[in-house]
Amino acid sequence: MKQENAVFDQVLKTSPEEFVKDWMAEVSASGGSLGSSALTLQNDARELLEALRSAIAADADLGHLDDAPWAKTRAVLTALSQSRAAQGAGAADTSQFVMAFKRPLFIGLQKHLAADPKAAFDAAWVGSRLVDRLAQFTATIYQRTREEVINRQQAELLELSTPVVKLWEGVLAVPMIGTLDSSRTQLVMESLLTRIVETGSELAIIDITGVPTVDTLVAQHLLKTVTAIRLMGADCIISGIRPQIAQTIVHLGIDLQGITTKATLADALQLAMKKAGWSVTRVAKA
Amino acid sequence: MERIPILRMGRALLVTIQVDLQDQVALALQDDLSSMIERTGANGVLIDISALEIVDSFVGRMLASISGIASVLDATVVVVGMQPAVAITLVELGLSLQGVRTALNVERGMAMLAADDRNQID
Numbered sequence: 066m067k068q069e070n071a072v073f074d075q076v077l078k079t080s081p082e083e084f085v086k087d088w089m090a091e092v093s094a095s096g097g098s099l100g101s102s103a104l105t106l107q108n109d110a111r112e113l114l115e116a117l118r119s120a121i122a123a124d125a126d127l128g129h130l131d132d133a134p135w136a137k138t139r140a141v142l143t144a145l146s147q148s149r150a151a152q153g154a155g156a157a158d159t160s161q162f163v164m165a166f167k168r169p170l171f172i173g174l175q176k177h178l179a180a181d182p183k184a185a186f187d188a189a190w191v192g193s194r195l196v197d198r199l200a201q202f203t204a205t206i207y208q209r210t211r212e213e214v215i216n217r218q219q220a221e222l223l224e225l226s227t228p229v230v231k232l233w234e235g236v237l238a239v240p241m242i243g244t245l246d247s248s249r250t251q252l253v254m255e256s257l258l259t260r261i262v263e264t265g266s267e268l269a270i271i272d273i274t275g276v277p278t279v280d281t282l283v284a285q286h287l288l289k290t291v292t293a294i295r296l297m298g299a300d301c302i303i304s305g306i307r308p309q310i311a312q313t314i315v316h317l318g319i320d321l322q323g324i325t326t327k328a329t330l331a332d333a334l335q336l337a338m339k340k341a342g343w344s345v346t347r348v349a350k351a
Numbered sequence: 352m353e354r355i356p357i358l359r360m361g362r363a364l365l366v367t368i369q370v371d372l373q374d375q376v377a378l379a380l381q382d383d384l385s386s387m388i389e390r391t392g393a394n395g396v397l398i399d400i401s402a403l404e405i406v407d408s409f410v411g412r413m414l415a416s417i418s419g420i421a422s423v424l425d426a427t428v429v430v431v432g433m434q435p436a437v438a439i440t441l442v443e444l445g446l447s448l449q450g451v452r453t454a455l456n457v458e459r460g461m462a463m464l465a466a467d468d469r470n471q472i473d
Contacts, residue, residue, distance in 0.1 A: 251439075254435075254439055255435060255439065258435030258438055258439070259435050261435075261455070262434070262435060262455075265455055265456070267455065267459070289442045289443075292442050292447045293435075293438040293439055293441075293442045294438075295447075295453060296430075296433050296437075296438040296441055296442070296447070296448060296453055297433050297435065297438050297453065297455065298430075298431060298432075298433065298453035298454035298455040298456075298459065298460075299455060
């Protein structure tokens, strides 16, 4: 066994319960215990300690967390930060838990190497680096987990916000909600065009009431959609253009010539029905 | 080399493209169609591309030029049955086929030509 590993092995082996107690004291002193019960923290700590001990006993290289002997430690840390991320704990709290490991480690080193200050200092340096690496690893996993959550939510939002509805015989409508970027335009275009083919509708209304801003890029995406609809042999009306957006469009010099635009969805539906030869009359009540 | 058949239906011509268009076939179609319009005096051409799954810029341009040639010969071209994927591809290629008329299916395209016919007589 490497000399430094032997020292750490001794420190971790001596009195695990004492060690965990010191650790927990440090965690609560630094405020890293927020959001988790003392029992879960203790269990996490014991598990991590056990994993570290087996890694060091297997004579793992303290400088390389990617090595095979660290697999269990990595698994424990991954599970830990994933569950913290899912519970909504902060990144600082999550890594603080691992950082707090330094204190009991240093106390242990001090006890074991009291006679040899130089060896104690060297060991402290190696231990400090190891803990830093562990904390970094935890933070990375934490961030990755959060990113996964964000990506999943984005995908869900994308699917939720682009329904194609049938308004009338031969009239489809898409109420657009949220910012229009290229991936959303693509999705809207695809689902709308497919529905046009399925239903044989001759008119599609794109309602942009829920689109917060229209810039040149958004307008370009809208134009693309309209052109694609026209190529299919159907017509398109854009409705729900708010006064501010109308002003922006004119100020930006966006050319919406050749596209029928209406202020509200109701106006658009009225026009659509008129084009198809429908008329609405109110029957006088008796 | 395979050729795309051109069918006559009253005063209109019907072209159904059922294979992926090779450039040579597309050029031959352009030739055949213009001479057919001249021979039959047709006033409308329906190009059914509902079976066409893949297009490139050449085919897109060919559709536009066929439409241009036909209008010089006083016939209206209606492209019918374009698939969503094809429409998206053409838009992404920047080909909006300005001046080419489109319809959802052959039936609607026929109705469109018939309506044009009536308007001209009036």
